[in-house]
Amino acid sequence: MRLSHVIALARMFLVYFFRRVLSYGPLRNPAALFGLIALAAATGVGMFLVAYQFLDSLIGPESLELLARLSTVSTIFWTLIAFLFIKILFMKADRLLQFTLQLPASHRERTAALMIYEAVMVLSVIGVLFLPFSSALVALLGIASIPHLATGLAIPAVLTYLLASTAFNVVMSALLRIGLGRQAHLITAVMMALSIFVYNANFTALVRDISEDYLADRVSNHYVDSFVYLSARWGQPVMWLAFLGVGALLLALVVASSPHRYPEVHKFTRTPIPGFHLPVWPYLAALSRRWENWVTVAVAYVCAGMFFVRGDGGTFLFALGLLVTQGIYAYSATDALRRLPGFRRSAGSEVTLLLSAQAIQLAVSALPVLALVAARPETLADAGKVMAACVSAIILTTLVGILFPHDRDNPFSAFVSYAVCVLLIVSLGIMVTVLQLPAPALWAAVAIVHVLAVFYSILGIRSLQRKARHASAAVRPA
Numbered sequence: 001m002r003l004s005h006v007i008a009l010a011r012m013f014l015v016y017f018f019r020r021v022l023s024y025g026p027l028r029n030p031a032a033l034f035g036l037i038a039l040a041a042a043t044g045v046g047m048f049l050v051a052y053q054f055l056d057s058l059i060g061p062e063s064l065e066l067l068a069r070l071s072t073v074s075t076i077f078w079t080l081i082a083f084l085f086i087k088i089l090f091m092k093a094d095r096l097l098q099f100t101l102q103l104p105a106s107h108r109e110r111t112a113a114l115m116i117y118e119a120v121m122v123l124s125v126i127g128v129l130f131l132p133f134s135s136a137l138v139a140l141l142g143i144a145s146i147p148h149l150a151t152g153l154a155i156p157a158v159l160t161y162l163l164a165s166t167a168f169n170v171v172m173s174a175l176l177r178i179g180l181g182r183q184a185h186l187i188t189a190v191m192m193a194l195s196i197f198v199y200n201a202n203f204t205a206l207v208r209d210i211s212e213d214y215l216a217d218r219v220s221n222h223y224v225d226s227f228v229y230l231s232a233r234w235g236q237p238v239m240w241l242a243f244l245g246v247g248a249l250l251l252a253l254v255v256a257s258s259p260h261r262y263p264e265v266h267k268f269t270r271t272p273i274p275g276f277h278l279p280v281w282p283y284l285a286a287l288s289r290r291w292e293n294w295v296t297v298a299v300a301y302v303c304a305g306m307f308f309v310r311g312d313g314g315t316f317l318f319a320l321g322l323l324v325t326q327g328i329y330a331y332s333a334t335d336a337l338r339r340l341p342g343f344r345r346s347a348g349s350e351v352t353l354l355l356s357a358q359a360i361q362l363a364v365s366a367l368p369v370l371a372l373v374a375a376r377p378e379t380l381a382d383a384g385k386v387m388a389a390c391v392s393a394i395i396l397t398t399l400v401g402i403l404f405p406h407d408r409d410n411p412f413s414a415f416v417s418y419a420v421c422v423l424l425i426v427s428l429g430i431m432v433t434v435l436q437l438p439a440p441a442l443w444a445a446v447a448i449v450h451v452l453a454v455f456y457s458i459l460g461i462r463s464l465q466r467k468a469r470h471a472s473a474a475v476r477p478a
Contacts, residue, residue, distance in 0.1 A: 009113030012100075014120065041324045047132035055136050059463030064141070065232055068213045069225040073206050075126065076224055077199060079160040082125040084192045086118050087168065088292075104400055111258040119161055126157045147236060155243050162250035168192065169257035176259055186269070186291045190298045258326050269294060281358035282343075286334045287326070296322050297365050299418045300428045304369045308376070323365050327397025328417040330354050331461075332406040338468075347461040351398070351454060358394045366390075392450060396424050399453045402460040 022028070100110050137145045168188055172447040206222055213220045221229040231239040270362055273285040287293065293345055304319035331354065337343055345353065366387075404417045 002109060005109045005115065006112045006190060009100060009105060009110060010120075013113060017117075017121070034194060038343035044132055048135050049319055051132045051136035052139060053131075055140055055450040063214075064145060065228065066210070067137075068152030068228045069210045069214075069222075069262040070147040070148075070207060071130075072156045072228065073203060075130070075153050075156040076160045077124060077196070077203065078129055078444060079126055079157045080192070080196045080199060082122045083118070083164045084189070084196065085125075086121045087192065088189060092423060100249065104343070105259070108255070108258075111255065113167065113474045115254060118165070119158075122161050126153070128291045147231070148162050148228075151231050151239065152225075155227050156224070159243075159246060159250065162254055164192070164195075166250060166253045166257055167195075169254060173257060173259045176261065186294060189291075189295045193295060193299045194302055195298060197306075216362070233308065279358065280353050280356045282337050283353045284360055286356050287330060288361055290326070290329070290333055292329070293326050293361075296326055300365075301368055304372060308372050318386060319368055320362075320386055320390050321393065323362055324358070324393040324397060327358060327394055328404075328421065329406060330358060330398050333400040335372050335405075347465065350461050351457045354392060354398055355454075357397065359391065362390055364392065393447075395450050395453050395457075397421060398461070399457045400424070402457050402464070405464070 021031075051472065105113075131292055134153065137149065149300065171188050171191060175187060180187065206224060209220075209222055213222075227239050227243060228240055259469070269289050269291050273288055275370065300322035301321045302459055303322065307319060338345075400417050400420050404420065405419070
């Protein structure tokens with residue numbers, strides 16, 4: 001294995017990612033890019049000041065160990081999310097990986113380059129997320145906090161990435177050996193997403209147990225804070241030796257378990273969709289056959305089952321919310337239909353078909369979850385509210401997907417769409433909780449918001465149709 005080839009391939013992967021991000025429409029404008037950087041810098045400074053004020057009144061040298069233990073819980077969670085995001089992003093960049101097959105590089109060199117690329121991306125995400133917190137802690141307590149930041153942030157992030165990579169490679173290799181190469185990406189994505197939800201289900205319990213041990217002056221090991229435990233019990237040298245040993249072992253496992261080939265990514269599944277010769281059928285088929293849709297469906301079913309078994313009342317119904325998260329892709333997922341000859345629709349008809357297809361998909365996908373209601377009738381009181389919230393999410397996510405259409409699955413466009421969705425949810429939450437509007441005024445405000453969402457969806461599609469006509473007229477020969 002030639003190190004120069006590995007570094008060159010890793011650099012190519014990183015350049016591809018950043019150029020893909022910068023190809024997003026608004027970022028092509030230098031003024032918009034500068035404004036985004038300035039906004040990110042201002043946000044970072046603001047978060048640093050908030051973290052500084054919070055830690056100044058709460059943290060002292062004696063509580064650094066508790067802080068490190070609690071940090072490991074959050075670090076592992078966000079590392080898993082970043083790993084899933086980077087993996088799905090690279091799955092969609094399968095053409096780049098196929099291109100590397102034409103280069104004078106061996107399979108091991110491509111595997112090593114891919115591991116370096118993923119490690120840089122995942123650890124960079126963790127570094128950016130925890131930079132305000134880390135900077136505030138160092139500013140308050142000086143270099144004495146650095147060893148605790150290493151055991152609470154750096155070491156858990158590195159080992160979680162290596163462990164997740166090993167698990168991904170083992171599962172992928174097993175699926176390829178039993179002939180499930182076409183479904184390999186779908187299955188591994190579902191398993192990664194489920195691991196995040198399973199860990200999140202134990203998040204509160206871990207924080208509670210760590211806090212109780214601290215208050216009782218006990219030194220315990222909770223598997224997530226093993227290296228903090230080693231440092232407190234046996235000292236820093238033993239902890240670093242253990243980290244180097246475990247890290248070297250996991251690194252060897254990642255390399256040894258790498259799949260013998262990378263299966264081609266199929267963005268659509270072979271899902272039979274009854275036609276009935278309805279105008280909505282092409283839209284329903286385009287949305288239902290996306291492999292990301294089946295990832296969310298599988299995760300929603302497993303989460304609903306977990307909530308149901310744990311006896312969390314009607315909360316398992318809220319797993320249906322996962323089924324509508326793909327609404328931001330509804331417009332871009334049906335873009336190929338608009339290119340077909342004679343398939344042109346008016347803006348109003350387009351919005352109607354998009355909303356109808358998602359409503360039908362939600363109704364069919366929700367049947368297994370709603371079947372649980374029959375086994376627990378006391379949850380019927382929440383069923384109506386949950387279904388109304390899902391219909392609301394269909395309307396609002398469709399609007400977001402139209403106003404911020406996805407540019408070839410550009411990761412930044414997905415980030416913008418999800419950020420706007422979060423802002424909408426927060427705004428509606430403020431309207432319901434903080435403002436405490438009377439019931440008639442609240443329902444009127446909600447109705448107005450959704451009517452405006454449909455109205456602006458129609459205006460957005462009209463604008464996109466005009467741009468498409470102007471673009472086709474510009475390239476048409478005279």
